[in-house]
Each structure stands twice: as structure tokens, then as C-alpha cells.
Amino acid sequence: MTDVRLDKICKTYGTVEVLKDIDLSIEDGEFCVFVGPSGCGKSTLLRMIAGLEEITSGDLSIGDRRVNSLSPKERGIAMVFQSYALYPHRTVRGNMEFGLKLSRMDRREIDARIARAAKMLQIEPLLDRRPAQLSGGQRQRVAIGRAIVRDPTVFLFDEPLSNLDAALRVETRREIAALHEKLGTTMIYVTHDQVEAMTLADKIVVLNDGAVQQVGTPLELYDTPANLFVAGFIGSPRMNLFAGEAGPEGIVTASFGTLPRPDGPLPEGNVTIGIRPENLHLTSEGGARARVTLVEHLGNEILVELALADGQKAVAQGPRNHCPTPGDSVGVTIGSEPLHLFDGLGRRIETRSP
Amino acid sequence: MIRVSAFSRSLIVLLIVALAVVSAFPFLWMVLSSFKTAEESMQTPPVWIPGTFDLSAYSSVSEVIQTGRSLWNSAVIASVTTAGILVTSLMAGFAFAKYSFRGRNTLFAVMIATMFLPPIVTLIPLYRMVSEMGLSGSLVGVILPNLANAFGIFLMRQFIAGVPDDLIDAARVDGASELRVVFSVVAPAVVPAIAALALFAFVYHWNTYLWPLTVLQGATDEYPIVLSLGRLLSYNRGAMNTPLVMAGATMAVLPPLVLFVFLQRFFVDSMISAAVKG
Ligand SMILES: Nc1ncnc2c1ncn2[C@@H]1O[C@H](COP(=O)(O)OP(=O)(O)OP(=O)(O)O)[C@@H](O)[C@H]1O
Numbered sequence: 116m117t118d119v120r121l122d123k124i125c126k127t128y129g130t131v132e133v134l135k136d137i138d139l140s141i142e143d144g145e146f147c148v149f150v151g152p153s154g155c156g157k158s159t160l161l162r163m164i165a166g167l168e169e170i171t172s173g174d175l176s177i178g179d180r181r182v183n184s185l186s187p188k189e190r191g192i193a194m195v196f197q198s199y200a201l202y203p204h205r206t207v208r209g210n211m212e213f214g215l216k217l218s219r220m221d222r223r224e225i226d227a228r229i230a231r232a233a234k235m236l237q238i239e240p241l242l243d244r245r246p247a248q249l250s251g252g253q254r255q256r257v258a259i260g261r262a263i264v265r266d267p268t269v270f271l272f273d274e275p276l277s278n279l280d281a282a283l284r285v286e287t288r289r290e291i292a293a294l295h296e297k298l299g300t301t302m303i304y305v306t307h308d309q310v311e312a313m314t315l316a317d318k319i320v321v322l323n324d325g326a327v328q329q330v331g332t333p334l335e336l337y338d339t340p341a342n343l344f345v346a347g348f349i350g351s352p353r354m355n356l357f358a359g360e361a362g363p364e365g366i367v368t369a370s371f372g373t374l375p376r377p378d379g380p381l382p383e384g385n386v387t388i389g390i391r392p393e394n395l396h397l398t399s400e401g402g403a404r405a406r407v408t409l410v411e412h413l414g415n416e417i418l419v420e421l422a423l424a425d426g427q428k429a430v431a432q433g434p435r436n437h438c439p440t441p442g443d444s445v446g447v448t449i450g451s452e453p454l455h456l457f458d459g460l461g462r463r464i465e466t467r468s469p
Numbered sequence: 470m471i472r473v474s475a476f477s478r479s480l481i482v483l484l485i486v487a488l489a490v491v492s493a494f495p496f497l498w499m500v501l502s503s504f505k506t507a508e509e510s511m512q513t514p515p516v517w518i519p520g521t522f523d524l525s526a527y528s529s530v531s532e533v534i535q536t537g538r539s540l541w542n543s544a545v546i547a548s549v550t551t552a553g554i555l556v557t558s559l560m561a562g563f564a565f566a567k568y569s570f571r572g573r574n575t576l577f578a579v580m581i582a583t584m585f586l587p588p589i590v591t592l593i594p595l596y597r598m599v600s601e602m603g604l605s606g607s608l609v610g611v612i613l614p615n616l617a618n619a620f621g622i623f624l625m626r627q628f629i630a631g632v633p634d635d636l637i638d639a640a641r642v643d644g645a646s647e648l649r650v651v652f653s654v655v656a657p658a659v660v661p662a663i664a665a666l667a668l669f670a671f672v673y674h675w676n677t678y679l680w681p682l683t684v685l686q687g688a689t690d691e692y693p694i695v696l697s698l699g700r701l702l703s704y705n706r707g708a709m710n711t712p713l714v715m716a717g718a719t720m721a722v723l724p725p726l727v728l729f730v731f732l733q734r735f736f737v738d739s740m741i742s743a744a745v746k747g
């Protein structure tokens with residue numbers, strides 16, 4: 116059992132509180148992704164799990180052990196760093212065997228493990244090279260190889276793909292997913308890229324400002340964001356947010372008139388309405404009037420940036436066959452997907468009746 | 470590359486050659502003089518090239534001083550001190566560069582400040598401490614107070630600060646102890662600095678005069694070669710035998726020179742490879 120549990124974990128640097136009361140449980144074999152904007156504390160949290168950063172308060176356990184005061188090695192984790200952090204003066208083989216030699220492993224066992232990992236990652240021809248003689252993608256494989264040979268109970272990744280170019284990033288992302296499939300080991304992965312989070316994760320933990328915003332599967336976060344932050348963060352392009360006023364007749368908005376009340380209880384007062392770009396449609400007649408300010412081609416689809424009558428901006432995503440040009444006046448209607456509603460404090464209002 | 474015209478190029482080369490001649494001259498003069506006879510060395514105008522290459526001065530040196538013993542003492546003092554400085558500078562430099570602890574900056578500033586104390590100021594108090602420990606007259610007394618040095622720590626701190634934190638953390642995750650991190654991961658990353666420091670320290674402690682003179686208190690068996698040279702000077706009641714002194718000096722200079730030639734190549738190589746790696 117190598118689940119990872121965080122119980123009221125806090126981290127302060129001096130008087131600055133960087134992480135507040137983090138409660139989290141990551142199941143055995145799960146692929147868990149920490150995602151959030153820069154500076155939200157993702158790396159700090161990961162480094163605390165690794166044992167590289169002291170835990171100010173709270174309990175961390177891996178498997179059945181409380182590991183707060185154990186060294187990284189004793190925790191049985193392996194980590195892959197954004198900068199790869201390969202030992203520059205050692206060969207690829209030297210990099211992979213360093214930790215194994217330190218634990219006085221039998222030479223034959225070391226060679227066997229390196230051979231196995233090198234085969235899995237297709238870096239066999241590179242074993243005698245130094246990191247300076249490798250491309251970025253190859254270095255990344257070696258860094259992963261160095262983690263694999265240690266046969267850890269938990270893999271930790273801190274933005275491992277952000278130094279790779281776009282094509283290689285997609286490829287390596289797939290390989291990491293395949294690796295997880297193959298090894299079945301618990302993995303914790305930090306990224307600020309929500310596409311990476313959506314594609315890799317069994318479970319996503321959205322962090323902002325040192326606090327957990329929401330924990331869930333990728334689709335749970337996409338379909339039912341718990342608050343405005345998650346709504347804005349998950350999904351690309353971002354969800355459109357409009358101000359509205361909930362009353363007995365429905366929700367009054369500036370641009371779309373009065374929208375019908377959704378099912379379920381709806382507290383009256385100020386609300387925020389969230390509509391994903393793919394749920395906004397352009398029409399030539401009817402709908403809310405808007406001016407096209409920008410058109411972006413994604414290939415099969417287009418993104419249309421709109422200025423609504425009240426000056427608010429919105430983005431619609433749709434098929435490219437009705438492509439407007441900037442300056443056009445168009446109508447905007449809301450599609451059939453359920454609306455996302457948030458109360459005055461930014462919390463999700465559950466609208467669908469159970 | 471900056472473009473330089475052929476004319477200014479030759480001017481620069483000329484200047485470098487002139488500087489090289491000026492600095493090499495005393496050295497050449499020393500070596501040439503060691504082969505002269507006593508009469509040749511005193512003639513005016515001076516004799517440049519000795520008539521015969523007379524090696525007798527070299528054998529005479531060992532009649533006055535214990536050449537082998539003195540060279541050995543120098544080697545022990547310089548190499549043990551250098552090794553000590555490398556170890557302490559790496560460890561302290563690492564702590565200053567990569568640990569954050571209360572009072573770090575103050576401590577570092579105080580340490581830097583000691584670099585500005587003229588050595589003469591600390592000579593007597595240091596001697597008293599060494600002597601109270603019962604170490605005067607011994608090589609241990611000469612070596613012990615020099616095993617750590619502010620300049621070395623400063624130099625190492627500056628270089629180690631440039632070693633990525635991730636590299637150090639990777640080694641910790643791999644199960645390396647802090648000492649192992651310093652010597653197996655950080656040290657190889659700062660080889661040029663280590664080579665430079667080793668060179669400076671070795672040459673300095675090979676040549677140092679005042680401190681061993683104070684500590685050794687006339688225990689001539691323990692004299693390093695530089696102190697023994699002094700005995701060559703005063704031998705013969707002040708009537709200086711130039712070829713004798715020059716022969717001794719030539720022998721004294723050779724070991725650090727060889728080390729320099731050896732380390733310099735290494736130094737330049739590692740600088741180039743560091744530059745290529747980027
Ligand atoms: N050693 C430190 N001393 C003081 N504050 C720190 C220290 N390390 C990190 N912080 C602060 O903690 C916060 C979280 O940092 P962290 O590196 O975990 O962010 P992150 O989410 O990984 O960001 P990024 O996506 O940019 O890597 C930041 O506000 C940072 O300034």
C-alpha cells in the first residue's frame with residue numbers, strides 16, 4: 116500500500132504562509148496532478164512530499180508510515196526535475212547508478228536494473244554519453260530512467276516537460292502516461308499546464324494561493340468546477356463569465372436578457388454565469404448583438420473573440436464553415452449545455468436537481 | 470571575435486613578449502647564476518652566460534643544508550595545507566552558498582573582514598596559541614592554523630552558488646549524505662575553481678616565510694626549503710656565495726613550477742570544456 120496522505124499540511128517561510136491546511140489523499144497507483152498558477156505552492160508541496168522541504172505542521176504519510184522526519188531516500192520516492200538535474204560529469208550510466216551504488220546494491224542487480232530501464236526508455240545507445248552530449252528529450256528520458264532504476268514507491272515529477280518543444284512535449288507526455296500504465300506506481304505530477312493535467316491525471320488537485328481549490332477527475336473539474344477560480348483555470352480557451360442577478364423570473368443579464376431559472380434551488384442576488392466557449396453559438400439573426408474583434412483559426416475550428424453590446428468580451432468556439440471577419444456584427448446565442456452558476460463568493464451553485 | 474588590424478595585433482604581441490621577458494628575467498638570471506663560478510658571479514660588468522656549466526654549487530648546497538629534508542618539509546607543509554584548505558573551503562563554501570540559517574550573512578561578512586587583516590597582526594597571537602598547544606617547533610604547528618582560509622571559502626561560495634539547486638536535491642533524493650553531496654556532486658561541478666585555489670594555496674604555502682620561521686624557532690630539521698635558503702644566505706658569515714644561493718633557489722622553485730605547468734593545462738582544459746558545455 117503506497118498511498119500518500121496529507122493531513123493539515125502547512126508551510127511557512129518566516130512569517131509568510133505559503134501552504135495552508137492541505138488535506139489530500141492519493142491512492143495507491145493513482146496518477147495525481149497538482150495544477151495551479153505560478154507561485155501557488157505546487158513545487159513546495161511536492162518538495163515536502165519528497166522530503167526536500169521541511170513540513171511546518173501537519174502529517175504526511177506514505178503507505179502506513181508517517182514520514183515527516185524521514186529523508187527522501189527513506190521515503191522510497193524518486194523525483195524528476197524540470198531542469199533534469201543530471202550529474203554533468205557522469206555518463207548516463209553513471210547518473211543512473213549513482214543512487215544504487217550509494218545504497219550498496221549488488222553490481223549485477225545494478226546492471227540488470229539499468230539494462231531494463233534503458234530498454235524501456237530506448238536509451239541503450241546513450242549509456243556511455245555525458246548529459247552535455249544529449250538532446251533535451253534524451254536528457255528527459257535519462258532523468259526518468261534515473262528515477263525508474265530506484266524502483267520507487269512514489270514517482271514525483273516537477274514540471275518535467277516544460278523545457279521541451281511542443282511536439283516533444285506531447286510525445287513525452289504520452290510516454291509518461293504509458294509508463295504509469297506499465298509500472299502502476301503512484302505518481303504525483305506538478306504542472307501549470309492544464310492540458311497536461313487533463314490528459315494525464317486520474318485525479319487533479321487545483322491549487323491557488325497555497326490552498327486546495329478542488330480535487331477531482333479531469334471531467335469532474337471540467338463539468339462541475341467548484342468555484343470561479345477552477346472555472347477560469349480549467350478549460351482552454353477559458354470559460355466566459357458574465358455578471359447576472361438572480362430573481363424570481365430568472366437570471367437577468369445585461370447582454371442576454373433574462374435567462375430561465377435552472378432547476379434546483381437558486382438563492383436570489385448577484386451571481387456569475389459561466390459559459391464555455393463551445394456553448395456560445397454565432398447566428399446571423401437574433402441572439403445578443405456583438406461585434407467580432409478577432410478570429411483565430413485552430414484548423415478545423417475557429418475561436419471568435421467578441422465584444423458584446425455592454426462592452427464585455429466573450430469567446431466563442433465553433434466550426435469554421437461560418438467564419439466571420441473582424442468588424443462583423445453577429446448574433447450570439449447560448450447553447451443547450453447547462454450553465455455554470457456561481458454565488459457572490461465565487462462558489463458553485465448546484466443547479467441540476469438530483 | 471573582435472577584429473584587430475595586423476598592426477595593432479603585432480603591437481599587442483610585442484607588448485606581451487616584452488612583459489614576458491621582464492618577468493622571466495630574474496628567473497633566468499637565477500638559473501644562469503647557479504651555474505657560474507664564484508668569481509664569475511662577482512664580476513663587473515656581469516657575465517651573462519657562464520663559461521662552463523659548473524654544477525658544484527648544487528652539490529655544495531647539500532653540504533650546508535639538508536636539501537632533501539627541506540624540500541620534503543616544504544612538500545608536506547604545502548600539500549597538507551592545500552588539501553586542508555580545499556576540504557574546508559568546499560564544505561564552508563557549500564554551507565554559505567546553499568544553506569539558509571540565522572546569521573549567515575553576518576558570519577560571512579565577518580569572515581570576509583578577516584581577509585583585510587594584515588597577516589603580521591595575527592602573527593604573535595597565533596604563535597602564542599600554537600605554542601600553548603605545545604606545537605611550536607613542529608610541522609603540525611606550521612600547518613594547523615592554515616587549514617582553513619577566508620579567501621578559499623569566499624571563492625568556493627561564489628562558485629558553488631552557481632551550481633543548480635536541483636542538482637543538489639537530485640543527489641539528496643538519490644540518498645546522498647550532505648558530505649557526499651559536497652564531494653561527489655558539487656566538487657566535480659566546480660573543478661576550475663578547485664584547480665585555481667589549489668594552485669594559489671600550494672604556491673603560497675610553499676613560499677611562505679615568516680610564519681614557519683616564527684613557529685619553528687630554529688628547529689632546522691623541520692625547516693622548509695625557503696627557510697633553509699635563508700641559511701644559505703647567512704652561511705659563510707655574510708660573504709654571500711651567489712651561485713650557492715641561486716642553486717638553492719632554483720631547486721626551491723622547481724616543484725611549484727612543475728605543479729603550475731601541470732595544473733595550468735588542467736585548468737585551461739576544464740575552463741574550455743565548461744565554456745563549450747555552456
Ligand atoms: N525558500 C523560500 N523562501 C521564501 N519563500 C519561498 C521559498 N521558496 C518558495 N517560496 C514562495 O513560496 C511560494 C510558492 O512557491 P513554489 O515554488 O512552490 O510555486 P510554484 O507553484 O511551484 O510556482 P511555479 O509554477 O512558478 O514553479 C512562492 O510565492 C514563493 O515565493
Ligand SMILES: [Mg+2]
Binds near residue numbers: 158159
Ligand atoms: Mg514550481
